[in-house]
Amino acid sequence: MSPPSRLEGEYRSAQGRFLFVWGMPLLLAALSIFGLLAALLGTGVWHWASWIALAWLLVVIARYWIRPRER
Amino acid sequence: MTAAAKIKTWYLVHKWTSLVSTLFLLVICITGLPLVFHHEIEDLLSDGKPVAELPAGTPNAPLDRLVAKAQALYPTEFVDYVYLDDDEPQAYVGMVPKLGDGINSGHAVRLDARTAEVLEDGPTYASDRFSFMGIMLALHTDLYAGLAGELFLGLMGLLFVVAIVSGVVLYGPFMKKLEFGTVRASRSTRVKWLDLHNLLGIVTLVWAFVVGFTGAINELSTPLFRLWQSSEMPALLAPYQGKPIPTELASPQLAMENALAAVPGRELTSMSYPGNAYGSPHHFVAWLRGDTPLTSQLHTPVLIDAVTGQVAKVAQMPWYLTALEVSRPLHFGDYAGMPLQILWALLDLATIVVLGSGLYLWIARRRANDARIAELVRRHQAAGEPQRSPA
Numbered sequence A: 001m002s003p004p005s006r007l008e009g010e011y012r013s014a015q016g017r018f019l020f021v022w023g024m025p026l027l028l029a030a031l032s033i034f035g036l037l038a039a040l041l042g043t044g045v046w047h048w049a050s051w052i053a054l055a056w057l058l059v060v061i062a063r064y065w066i067r068p069r070e071r
Numbered sequence B: 001m002t003a004a005a006k007i008k009t010w011y012l013v014h015k016w017t018s019l020v021s022t023l024f025l026l027v028i029c030i031t032g033l034p035l036v037f038h039h040e041i042e043d044l045l046s047d048g049k050p051v052a053e054l055p056a057g058t059p060n061a062p063l064d065r066l067v068a069k070a071q072a073l074y075p076t077e078f079v080d081y082v083y084l085d086d087d088e089p090q091a092y093v094g095m096v097p098k099l100g101d102g103i104n105s106g107h108a109v110r111l112d113a114r115t116a117e118v119l120e121d122g123p124t125y126a127s128d129r130f131s132f133m134g135i136m137l138a139l140h141t142d143l144y145a146g147l148a149g150e151l152f153l154g155l156m157g158l159l160f161v162v163a164i165v166s167g168v169v170l171y172g173p174f175m176k177k178l179e180f181g182t183v184r185a186s187r188s189t190r191v192k193w194l195d196l197h198n199l200l201g202i203v204t205l206v207w208a209f210v211v212g213f214t215g216a217i218n219e220l221s222t223p224l225f226r227l228w229q230s231s232e233m234p235a236l237l238a239p240y241q242g243k244p245i246p247t248e249l250a251s252p253q254l255a256m257e258n259a260l261a262a263v264p265g266r267e268l269t270s271m272s273y274p275g276n277a278y279g280s281p282h283h284f285v286a287w288l289r290g291d292t293p294l295t296s297q298l299h300t301p302v303l304i305d306a307v308t309g310q311v312a313k314v315a316q317m318p319w320y321l322t323a324l325e326v327s328r329p330l331h332f333g334d335y336a337g338m339p340l341q342i343l344w345a346l347l348d349l350a351t352i353v354v355l356g357s358g359l360y361l362w363i364a365r366r367r368a369n370d371a372r373i374a375e376l377v378r379r380h381q382a383a384g385e386p387q388r389s390p391a
Helices: A014-041 A045-066 B003-036 B038-045 B063-073 B132-141 B146-174 B189-203 B205-218 B221-240 B252-262 B319-332 B337-364 B366-383
Strands: B078-084 B090-096 B107-112 B118-124 B267-272 B283-289 B299-305 B311-314
Touching: A014 A045, A014 B146, A014 B189, A014 B205, A014 B319, A045 B189, A045 B337, B003 B038, B003 B132, B003 B146, B003 B337, B003 B366, B038 B132, B063 B078, B063 B090, B063 B107, B063 B118, B063 B252, B132 B146, B146 B189, B146 B205, B146 B221, B146 B366, B189 B205, B189 B337, B205 B319, B205 B337, B221 B319, B252 B267, B252 B283, B252 B299, B252 B311, B337 B366
Parallel strands: none
Antiparallel strands: B078 B090, B078 B267, B090 B107, B107 B118, B267 B283, B283 B299, B299 B311
16 A cells, blocks of 8 residues: 555645645746746856756656656 | 636637647647757758858958859849858858849858858759758748748647647646646556646646747748838838839948947848848848847847948837847747757657647547546536636
């Protein structure tokens, strides 16, 4: 048996339920916006920041695709 | 509207905007892959010479010399524009057999910007439309249908944006009980691809939205330029009424120097000659860019009397052309070197997976999908709680 799930959504507060669904998407959206703008507004180290921020999106995809998190 | 009805409505929006646009978007995404690297591929496929190995900082030849070299190849033709490449020290001199006919019969001569040596005598744009990269570009931007094709694909881009927004709205109820990144790989193939569709869709959300939206804006470039010309030009052209497009022109180098003096701290990207489709019949238009990362994308057009070489007006870019110029790098992904181009290509591939899996989900198991929605609706009705709108 799996340990008690952390995701008993219904029993959490409204804020908890919101963050459970939208926390990670909001974080990734912020990272994307930063990545798109950093390279447009800066040079040098900002280009590196941009590459890392956007590459992170691909790391997230690879992480969950290759080793699925089962329910 | 009840929460259940809202989900149903958003699901229909997502389904239909996706269905209408998916095939075109797959073509756009696939042709976009080589287009991200168009500079590199064109260099590879080009049978012209590369630029000379000269010490950095070697000054450019005067524009007059570059233009004269191209003119010598085509003595009976007219110069349409001069474009200075900002990646490599080379210049393109556009030529036309007939004034004002650049789009149909134009072609360009590529020269080393410092030595003025001719590197490549390019094909006409019309015949280049059927080269490999020409085909990619046509399938990506206008389907060989000119303005109508541009507007049509722009509309497909907007449908894509609506599909993204509606997809995000549906993500909420779908993921209510699933932890982020859940991929139920041991369940049916359909469930696994539904989860992957949701995962890749939500992760690439902002990138896909920005590239889709800026792509739609880019498709409006022809009418936006026409709008600008029709609002900016009439007053400037009034004194020239009835006169033909001049052919005895001032020195282009002088025109450029006068333009640079009028707006200090700028560099020349390109200069349209009288009669150019994006210029004026009686002026050189010097398109000057700034020197910071952002302002290097934004241009100030300076109009110079084509006969006297004197500055006629430093034009203001209206907000819609500024929006167009900002949306170019954000669509092309060409503003931070090769790593960004590679990231663009990989995120494009992820989008192809989202589109393909979306299509699969609809074709393979339409019924199962509808049942899932019915189940969500039923659950909401049973719970009887107001659903917070995530949008």
